[in-house]
Every structure is written in structure tokens, then in C-alpha cells.
Amino acid sequence: MEGSGNSLAQPSTKGAHILVIRLSAMGDVAMMVPVLSVLVHTYPNITVTVLTRGFFTPLFSHLPNVRVYEADIKGVHSGVMGLGTLAKELRDEEIDMVADLHDVLRSNILKSVFYLYGIPCKQIDKGRSEKKALTRENNKEFKQLKSTHQRYADVFNELGFPINLSNYIPPQKRKLIPKVYEVIGKDSRKWLGIAPFAQHDSKCYPADLMEKVIAELSGRGSIRVILFGGGDEEREQLEIWENKYDNCISVVGKLRFAEELSLISNLDAMLSMDSGNAHLAAIYGVPVISLWGVTHPYTGFKAFNQPMGNCLLPDLDKYPKIPTSVYGNKVPEGYEDVMRSIPPEMVLLKINEVLNN
Incomplete structure (x- = not known):
């Protein structure tokens, strides 16, 4: 995959800090893991903060330079004011750019606040028109669409960090603890x-x-x-x-x-x-x-x-x-x-x- 030529690529040599937004659901969050694995192994100097539910934290525990920031969307981060508080908290974490892999109302509100802070944000293209053509009853366009994993990867490409998902290497099996x-x-x-x-x-x-x-x-x-x-x-x-x-x-x-x-x-x-x-x-x-x-x-x-x-x-x-x-x-x-x-x-x-x- 070729680079985008975007000036956002420059921080890659400076240890850029990327915020990744994907609040739910479990399957969609799990699909991020191979993508982030390739990202941090391709660019070992970067730091990634994943904004998601705290429950999902174990999914990322094996990835270097990746941490989870818990979104309390039913508590302190609820509503527009709460999301404003969340955006300020994340700004204070010194993030350089944002990869919105969710593109829902909450993430769009965050995107607007980040814009005011001067923090660039790129969003996933969910391919809604293609999916509508694939799922409609009449004149269905029955063809393979781009995978969600590649749609995630495309966002990082737009931020200046192109990755090749064929480079993914699964982690070693986790050690089975006595409880299991x-x-x-x-x-x-x-x-x-x-x-x-x-x-x-x-x-x-x-x-x-x-x-x-x-x-x-x-x-x-x-x-x-x-x-x-x-x-x-x-x-x-x-x-x-x-x-x-x-x-x-x-x-x-x-x-x-x-x-x-x-x-x-x-x-x-x-x-x-x-x-x-x-x-x-x-x-x-x-x-x-x-x-x-x-x-x-x-x-x-x-x-x-x-x-x-x-x-x-x-x-x-x-x-x-x-x-x-x-x-x-x-x-x-x-x-x-x-x-x-x-x-x-x-x-x-x-x-x-x-x-x-």
C-alpha cells in the first residue's frame, strides 16, 4: 500500500501519539487487534491510546505501546458535556492525531471538539452505499466488499501510517492459568x-x-x-x-x-x-x-x-x-x-x- 503523502506522516519519526476510537461492540473492537498489532510493529516509535470500554482492556495487553483509556459513557462522559470533558482529558494526554474507527454520534462530537483543539482526525469509511447495494432486495450488487479490517487500516494510511495487513503475526498462545x-x-x-x-x-x-x-x-x-x-x-x-x-x-x-x-x-x-x-x-x-x-x-x-x-x-x-x-x-x-x-x-x-x- 502506498503512502498518502499526507504531512501527518512526519510525526512517525517523533513518536506520534495516536488516539484510536472504537467504543463498541466486542466483535468490532476485536477486529482492531490485528490492525493495531501491524501498526505498532511497523512503527515501533508510536504510542497508541485506544478509547473504548474498560472491559475490553485484555484484548490489547500483548501489544507494545498500546494502552486503553476507558470511556465512561454512562457516567462522567455521558451527554455532550461529558464528551467535552472526555475530549479535554484526552487532549491533556498529549495526543497528536485521532483515528475514529467508529463514526457514530459520540465520536463525531469528539471529532468536533478535537477540531477546536487543532488535533487532526480521520474517520473510517464504512462503505454505507456499497453495503446498501449488497443488502437491498432488488438489483442487488452481490460482490465481496472491503473487509472491516482493511477499512480500519485505511484510516491509518490517511493519517500517514500505511500498513500491510498481510504482515500480521498472531501472538503466542496465552499461558493457561490454574483457574482455567x-x-x-x-x-x-x-x-x-x-x-x-x-x-x-x-x-x-x-x-x-x-x-x-x-x-x-x-x-x-x-x-x-x-x-x-x-x-x-x-x-x-x-x-x-x-x-x-x-x-x-x-x-x-x-x-x-x-x-x-x-x-x-x-x-x-x-x-x-x-x-x-x-x-x-x-x-x-x-x-x-x-x-x-x-x-x-x-x-x-x-x-x-x-x-x-x-x-x-x-x-x-x-x-x-x-x-x-x-x-x-x-x-x-x-x-x-x-x-x-x-x-x-x-x-x-x-x-x-x-x-x-
Whole structure:
């Protein structure tokens, strides 16, 4: 990738301090990690401050010269006045420039205040018109769009710090602390993570079909199935499967986020929906098998460096309107059960292929 010729590139030799804004959600924040890793290894003199939720701090703990500044958007940083306070706090951290990887109302308010402070800010191009063309029902332009990871990288290019994402090297597996072993146990079986939930039901594999997958895997005895999720309803469902099937355990509510990351980094594979856990596993180079409903990898949210062959899709001949939306929040009539066109046998075949590769 060629440089932009932007004068903003000059601070790269002076140890520029870049503020990176991405407040939520987990998957979008996780997708920043490979990009920031390449950035700080390409430009080891820079400092990066990530403005996000404090919960996400463990995601960046392995990256040199990267720290998290917690945005208390429900407390002291709430509202326009609170965001003004936040902008002043960040200015006092002596930031030189801003990479807004979110482009929402809050980040735009911050951008306006930074402008008054004379701090340059570049924002992500989310490709909204392209995504609209891809997801519309009629005259759909069905083609692969730029990945979100590359859209993030383009912002740094505009700031004068071009990066090549093909240079990404996954971090080493995190050391498993005793707490993880207490929950999972120690054995030599393959560890398969399964994250069966997503923000929208349209992106979740039907529970009865997922149970068939879990039952088959459990019966083999050679695979340790580790279930990931969050929230009371998800916890209850996973506990039912944990109690019903041998070689199957839920970690919901049993591990802190940092501990969960260390576990994910040691998986042999992850089976996930189009959701955050796919992106968490991809950080560590863990093979990810993803199941897609009314969304599609072409929107740019495929897990980083994962082959398209690991993305299992519904029958697109039967459901030609897919993708119906970017986030899975639009389900046309008759598209409620698109994921039932992905048979459990197909999922199991792909799991076998990945684990035996």
C-alpha cells in the first residue's frame, strides 16, 4: 500500500501519539487487534491510546505501546458535556492525531471538539452505499466488499501510517492459568470452542440442530466441547447441554474475560456464528468455522485471515435475498429459517476437516 503523502506522516519519526476510537461492540473492537498489532510493529516509535470500554482492556495487553483509556459513557462522559470533558482529558494526554474507527454520534462530537483543539482526525469509511447495494432486495450488487479490517487500516494510511495487513503475526498462545484448568480440566483431547449465539436470532444456528452437532461430538470422546456465551438465557441453555452430554462444558460465568481469552487462544478450533467470538479466536490464528444466516461474509465482517471455505452459508439459491442486512436485523418473510438449510452433517464434516488438518 502506498503512502498518502499526507504531512501527518512526519510525526512517525517523533513518536506520534495516536488516539484510536472504537467504543463498541466486542466483535468490532476485536477486529482492531490485528490492525493495531501491524501498526505498532511497523512503527515501533508510536504510542497508541485506544478509547473504548474498560472491559475490553485484555484484548490489547500483548501489544507494545498500546494502552486503553476507558470511556465512561454512562457516567462522567455521558451527554455532550461529558464528551467535552472526555475530549479535554484526552487532549491533556498529549495526543497528536485521532483515528475514529467508529463514526457514530459520540465520536463525531469528539471529532468536533478535537477540531477546536487543532488535533487532526480521520474517520473510517464504512462503505454505507456499497453495503446498501449488497443488502437491498432488488438489483442487488452481490460482490465481496472491503473487509472491516482493511477499512480500519485505511484510516491509518490517511493519517500517514500505511500498513500491510498481510504482515500480521498472531501472538503466542496465552499461558493457561490454574483457574482455567479448574474449569476445563487437563487432557490431551482436541479443544473445540462452540459459541452458538449472536445479537440477533437470525444469525443463530437453531438450537435443535446445534444440539445434534454437540451430541455427535460428545459421543466421540476424542473432543472436548467448550461452550461460550453470556447472559442468563444463554447460560441456562448451555448448562442444559453441559449436564446432558459428556465431554461438554460451559464456561459462562466461570471465567473472567482475560481468562476466557487465554482459553480461546489455546483452542484447536472455534465454531461460531457471525459474532464476536469468531473475531476473538481469529486474533490468535485459531481456525474459525463460522455459520451465517441472513448476513454474509461479503459485507466485510469475516473473521481475520480465515478462509472463505470455513464460512458455512445457507442455500443461496433458495434464499437469494441474502444478505438481507449487514447486522442481521432485517428478516424478510419466509427467511426465518434460512439456517436450517445448513445441515448438521455439513457442520460436522467441516469440523472434522479443520481438526484433522
